[in-house]
Amino acid sequence: MNAPMRHVLMVSIGLFVLLIGNLTWLQFFQNDFYTNHPRNTRTRIAEYSSQRGAILADREAIATSVATDGELKYLRTYANGPLYANLTGYKSLDYGASGIEAAENEILAGTDDRLFVNRLTDIFSGKEQSGGNVILSVNPKVQEAMAKGINGKKGAAVAFDPQTGAILGQYSSPSYDPNPLASHDTTEVTAKITEYKDTPGNPMLDHAAQDFYPPGSTFKVVVSAALLEMGGYTADTMVPAGNSYTPPQTSHVIKNSNNQCPEAELPLKEALARSCNTTFARLCVDKIGANQLKETAAKFGFGETYTTPLNVIASKTGEMPDPPTLAQSCIGQNEVAATPFEMAMVSATIANGGARMEPHLIKELQAPDQTTLERTTASKLNQSISSSTATELQKMMFEVVNGANGTGKKAQIQGVTVGGKTGTAEHGPGVPEHGWFTGYAMGSDGKPAIAVAVFLDSPGEGGSSEATRIAGEVMKAQLGK
Amino acid sequence: MSATASVPSATAQPRGRTRRNTELMLLLLGLVIIMGFYAAADIALTKQVTSSVFTLPLLLAIPFLAAHVAVRAWAPYADPVLLPAAALLTGMGVVFLRRLDLVPDPYNGIDEPELTTAAGRIDFPLFAGQGIRQYFYVLGALVLFGLVLALLKDHRILSRYAYTLGLAGLVLVALPAILPASISEVNGSKLWIRLGAFSIQPSEFAKLLLLCFFSYYLVRKREVLSLEGRRIFGMVFPRGRDLIPVLVVWGAAILILVFERDLGTSLMYFGLFVSMLYIATQRTSWILIGLSLFAGAAVLAHTLFSNLQLRVMIWSDPWPYAENESYQLVQGLLGMGTGGLFGAGPGQGQPEKVPYASSDFIIAGFGEEIGLVGLTAMLLVYLVIIARGLKVGLTVRDAFGKLLAAGAAFTMGLQVFVIVGGVTKLIPLTGLTTPFLSYGGSSLVANWIVIALLIRISDTSRRPPPPGVTAPGTGGGPAKPDRLDHAPTEVIKL
Numbered sequence: 001m002n003a004p005m006r007h008v009l010m011v012s013i014g015l016f017v018l019l020i021g022n023l024t025w026l027q028f029f030q031n032d033f034y035t036n037h038p039r040n041t042r043t044r045i046a047e048y049s050s051q052r053g054a055i056l057a058d059r060e061a062i063a064t065s066v067a068t069d070g071e072l073k074y075l076r077t078y079a080n081g082p083l084y085a086n087l088t089g090y091k092s093l094d095y096g097a098s099g100i101e102a103a104e105n106e107i108l109a110g111t112d113d114r115l116f117v118n119r120l121t122d123i124f125s126g127k128e129q130s131g132g133n134v135i136l137s138v139n140p141k142v143q144e145a146m147a148k149g150i151n152g153k154k155g156a157a158v159a160f161d162p163q164t165g166a167i168l169g170q171y172s173s174p175s176y177d178p179n180p181l182a183s184h185d186t187t188e189v190t191a192k193i194t195e196y197k198d199t200p201g202n203p204m205l206d207h208a209a210q211d212f213y214p215p216g217s218t219f220k221v222v223v224s225a226a227l228l229e230m231g232g233y234t235a236d237t238m239v240p241a242g243n244s245y246t247p248p249q250t251s252h253v254i255k256n257s258n259n260q261c262p263e264a265e266l267p268l269k270e271a272l273a274r275s276c277n278t279t280f281a282r283l284c285v286d287k288i289g290a291n292q293l294k295e296t297a298a299k300f301g302f303g304e305t306y307t308t309p310l311n312v313i314a315s316k317t318g319e320m321p322d323p324p325t326l327a328q329s330c331i332g333q334n335e336v337a338a339t340p341f342e343m344a345m346v347s348a349t350i351a352n353g354g355a356r357m358e359p360h361l362i363k364e365l366q367a368p369d370q371t372t373l374e375r376t377t378a379s380k381l382n383q384s385i386s387s388s389t390a391t392e393l394q395k396m397m398f399e400v401v402n403g404a405n406g407t408g409k410k411a412q413i414q415g416v417t418v419g420g421k422t423g424t425a426e427h428g429p430g431v432p433e434h435g436w437f438t439g440y441a442m443g444s445d446g447k448p449a450i451a452v453a454v455f456l457d458s459p460g461e462g463g464s465s466e467a468t469r470i471a472g473e474v475m476k477a478q479l480g481k
Numbered sequence: 482m483s484a485t486a487s488v489p490s491a492t493a494q495p496r497g498r499t500r501r502n503t504e505l506m507l508l509l510l511g512l513v514i515i516m517g518f519y520a521a522a523d524i525a526l527t528k529q530v531t532s533s534v535f536t537l538p539l540l541l542a543i544p545f546l547a548a549h550v551a552v553r554a555w556a557p558y559a560d561p562v563l564l565p566a567a568a569l570l571t572g573m574g575v576v577f578l579r580r581l582d583l584v585p586d587p588y589n590g591i592d593e594p595e596l597t598t599a600a601g602r603i604d605f606p607l608f609a610g611q612g613i614r615q616y617f618y619v620l621g622a623l624v625l626f627g628l629v630l631a632l633l634k635d636h637r638i639l640s641r642y643a644y645t646l647g648l649a650g651l652v653l654v655a656l657p658a659i660l661p662a663s664i665s666e667v668n669g670s671k672l673w674i675r676l677g678a679f680s681i682q683p684s685e686f687a688k689l690l691l692l693c694f695f696s697y698y699l700v701r702k703r704e705v706l707s708l709e710g711r712r713i714f715g716m717v718f719p720r721g722r723d724l725i726p727v728l729v730v731w732g733a734a735i736l737i738l739v740f741e742r743d744l745g746t747s748l749m750y751f752g753l754f755v756s757m758l759y760i761a762t763q764r765t766s767w768i769l770i771g772l773s774l775f776a777g778a779a780v781l782a783h784t785l786f787s788n789l790q791l792r793v794m795i796w797s798d799p800w801p802y803a804e805n806e807s808y809q810l811v812q813g814l815l816g817m818g819t820g821g822l823f824g825a826g827p828g829q830g831q832p833e834k835v836p837y838a839s840s841d842f843i844i845a846g847f848g849e850e851i852g853l854v855g856l857t858a859m860l861l862v863y864l865v866i867i868a869r870g871l872k873v874g875l876t877v878r879d880a881f882g883k884l885l886a887a888g889a890a891f892t893m894g895l896q897v898f899v900i901v902g903g904v905t906k907l908i909p910l911t912g913l914t915t916p917f918l919s920y921g922g923s924s925l926v927a928n929w930i931v932i933a934l935l936i937r938i939s940d941t942s943r944r945p946p947p948p949g950v951t952a953p954g955t956g957g958g959p960a961k962p963d964r965l966d967h968a969p970t971e972v973i974k975l
Contacts, residue, residue, distance in 0.1 A: 005871055008759070019860055019901050023857065024853060035819050042830065
């Protein structure tokens with residue numbers, strides 16, 4: 001009887017090999033299939049069973065998890081949802097997460113390695129585990145001033161603390177409400193996300209950092225920087241002006257918007273204050289050249305992406321192979337395209353004496369017990385321009401806002417040193433122009449307090465003037481005026 | 482098979498080596514694993530370390546260590562692996578049931594808001610829930626384990642009562658079918674005898690009794706069944722009248738299927754008989770006959786019974802019925818699939834989402850929390866029990882003991898295959914308990930009696946002969962036929 005018994009043993013082993021083989025298929029090879037299967041509620045229940053950390057704008061909580069009675073124990077709630085949507089992003093059941101919710105998920109969910117000791121002590125002290133907090137550098141007053149100024153129209157605004165690179169405000173319009181996307185009702189989420197995606201103006205795209213536009217005359221600040229860096233020029237150097245200029249190799253005449261520069265020559269700061277296209281196109285072609293311009297623009301951050309930790313796409317100057325394209329590029333047209341974020345960086349760098357600071361949105365990461373895990377410290381990316389160039393540029397930008405013929409008078413603030421540059425950008429025949437303003441305000445201590453860029457998408461006539469006004473309001477909000 | 486190969490390998494063991502200390506070490510190792518699993522689960526669920534983490538595992542140590550003492554006293558030469566392996570599985574079952582007690586069961590219709598928070602779980606009393614009830618079943622099972630070892634000094638005594646046991650087994654099989662559904666039906670299968678709050682699953686015990694009867698019967702008939710017959714295609718087929726016993730068992734299995742509506746149990750009995758028939762006669766033709774009879778019955782049953790068609794349907798593709806018919810299967814698959822290679826960790830999965838997580842689908846819960854690695858280890862522990870059981874069959878000298886041990890071991894293997902295969906969608910799902918793990922006293926007691934029998938038989942096979950009797954294979958004459966054994970001695974075949 002021993003031989004058949006050995007056969008039975010072989011059969012038994014065979015049956016178990018089948019079981020283990022099948023389990024390997026199920027648990028190992030199909031692991032992803034089952035984990036991500038829409039019918040699988042396990043992963044999310046585990047995730048929603050402990051309280052996710054909060055996102056704060058300075059001291060104001062803008063994303064919190066509140067307890068519910070449902071199977072998913074916490075509901076993500078966004079106070080002032082649309083105001084901060086491009087920053088907080090959303091955290092949904094079926095559609096993943098975006099913004100800070102995605103970028104700092106490990107801290108918020110409490111799974112970050114730095115929270116390991118916290119998790120361990122929670123186990124021994126019997127506390128319910130919850131996630132850490134993310135505190136943004138955003139000043140709610142600045143953010144509110146941006147939203148109030150843009151007032152639902154298409155546009156975006158970004159503001160920095162020029163000395164640290166801290167983002168004081170970053171707003172995109174039209175915005176969306178992330179609250180419905182955090183709903184536990186998945187059909188509502190699907191309906192809402194479809195609605196948002198179909199909304200004109202693409203509210204789920206951060207127009208401040210995720211899209212770029214021709215910067216128009218605001219780019220003249222970069223052109224001026226390139227010129228000053230070459231040496232031999234100051235804010236008061238006389239440069240050619242006139243109301244028309246025809247670059248070589250083309251018959252296309254460059255003009256000024258209101259024939260505002262009839263003089264043959266003007267001081268450089270006056271040419272910027274009046275925004276003479278002819279001056280800057282000619283200077284680019286005759287003096288600066290494509291290479292110098294590209295180099296200066298690159299030092300300001302053109303061609304560079306930022307991670308704040310939110311992604312900021314790279315702005316660009318284009319190739320500028322010949323005088324006609326170079327002339328167009330120097331008045332912020334042709335292939336030049338900048339994010340509002342980058343244009344704010346340009347002003348911040350100039351206000352900060354040429355030192356470009358690393359932009360950051362996060363001020364502090366906290367453990368669930370509100371102790372500090374990490375505080376962001378200011379770090380310098382590079383010296384984009386010499387401090388003397390920066391000083392000259394500040395004089396020129398001051399003239400734009402305060403000069404008798406300046407285009408940026410609406411940004412004036414009583415008793416505050418404000419500098420800036422307006423811009424109007426064409427972006428296609430028959431389409432209303434974009435309106436721009438980029439500038440800065442000095443604090444009472446004489447150090448730069450805020451740099452800001454406001455962009456209005458295709459408002460047409462008066463767009464740059466409106467952008468300038470909004471920028472003034474934003475700067476006032478930061479200065480407490 | 483040669484003459485020497487059939488000689489028990491007892492001589493390979495050093496004389497007098499009981500290996501009881503090995504058993505104790507393995508048992509302690511098992512208890513450490515149980516404690517580790519439960520501590521991890523309890524901490525994960527209550528978010529703190531309290532004394533309750535150790536209470537249940539320490540309570541479990543009592544019956545298992547007592548069982549070890551019983552083996553030392555009454556079966557000192559027994560196989561040292563069987564008890565620790567069964568204890569490990571049983572203990573894991575108890576602590577897993579306790580772990581399930583600590584979370585609300587979404588299917589029991591009771592609102593248990595206090596179990597949704599870690600703080601509420603800490604206050605859950607020790608003496609409540611299925612975990613502690615299973616613990617008491619363990620106590621009962623191990624008392625019976627001890628009684629078997631203490632009272633049954635030689636397994637061959639069982640063969641004296643073979644017909645009585647067989648008859649009792651038949652009655653137990655038939656009882657739920659005869660009794661009104663109000664007493665015997667649970668979830669569509671008539672497999673139970675319910676007396677007030679108490680319910681037993683007689684098929685678990687019937688399996689044991691029939692095992693004894695089949696062993697005795699086949700030992701008596703094996704020569705007839707293996708020597709007579711016609712040769713067809715190089716295979717010896719039995720004579721028509723020798724087919725009668727297998728047809729009777731087959732018929733009984735079909736009757737079980739019809740009246741008790743349980744494919745798993747029916748398959749168990751039939752598989753049990755055919756495998757024992759094969760072991761007794763060494764004739765492959767029995768397997769062929771058995772498989773074709775089973776296939777025929779299965780096809781027939783499939784066309785006749787709607788619940789069988791349903792099971793095959795949801796097995797071939799469970800997803801279209803994921804909200805209804807195959808909800809349980811799909812939830813189990815999702816749990817195991819999410820568990821992945823290493824599992825969510827003890828106490829960190831959601832095994833309660835699978836209906837019947839404590840009985841039929843307990844293996845899915847383990848798969849979710851300890852992953853492929855843990856579940857494979859668990860299946861290997863089963864395989865160790867089965868292999869050890871078959872080894873006991875190989876080493877014991879008397880034919881009755883051989884058949885009893887091999888039959889018991891293979892039946893357990895078949896049962897694990899049918900239920901685990903069903904839960905993991907390898908084969909259509911049938912309701913069977915998972916030996917040692919599933920919640921329920923009947924299954925636990927019956928399986929521990931099987932372990933007791935295997936330990937008893939292995940003790941006999943490994944026990945050195947008393948002084949004055951020459952050990953077989955050491956130069957003395959052939960082993961003296963034991964007078965207790967009604968069966969003929971081993972027929973040496975080539």
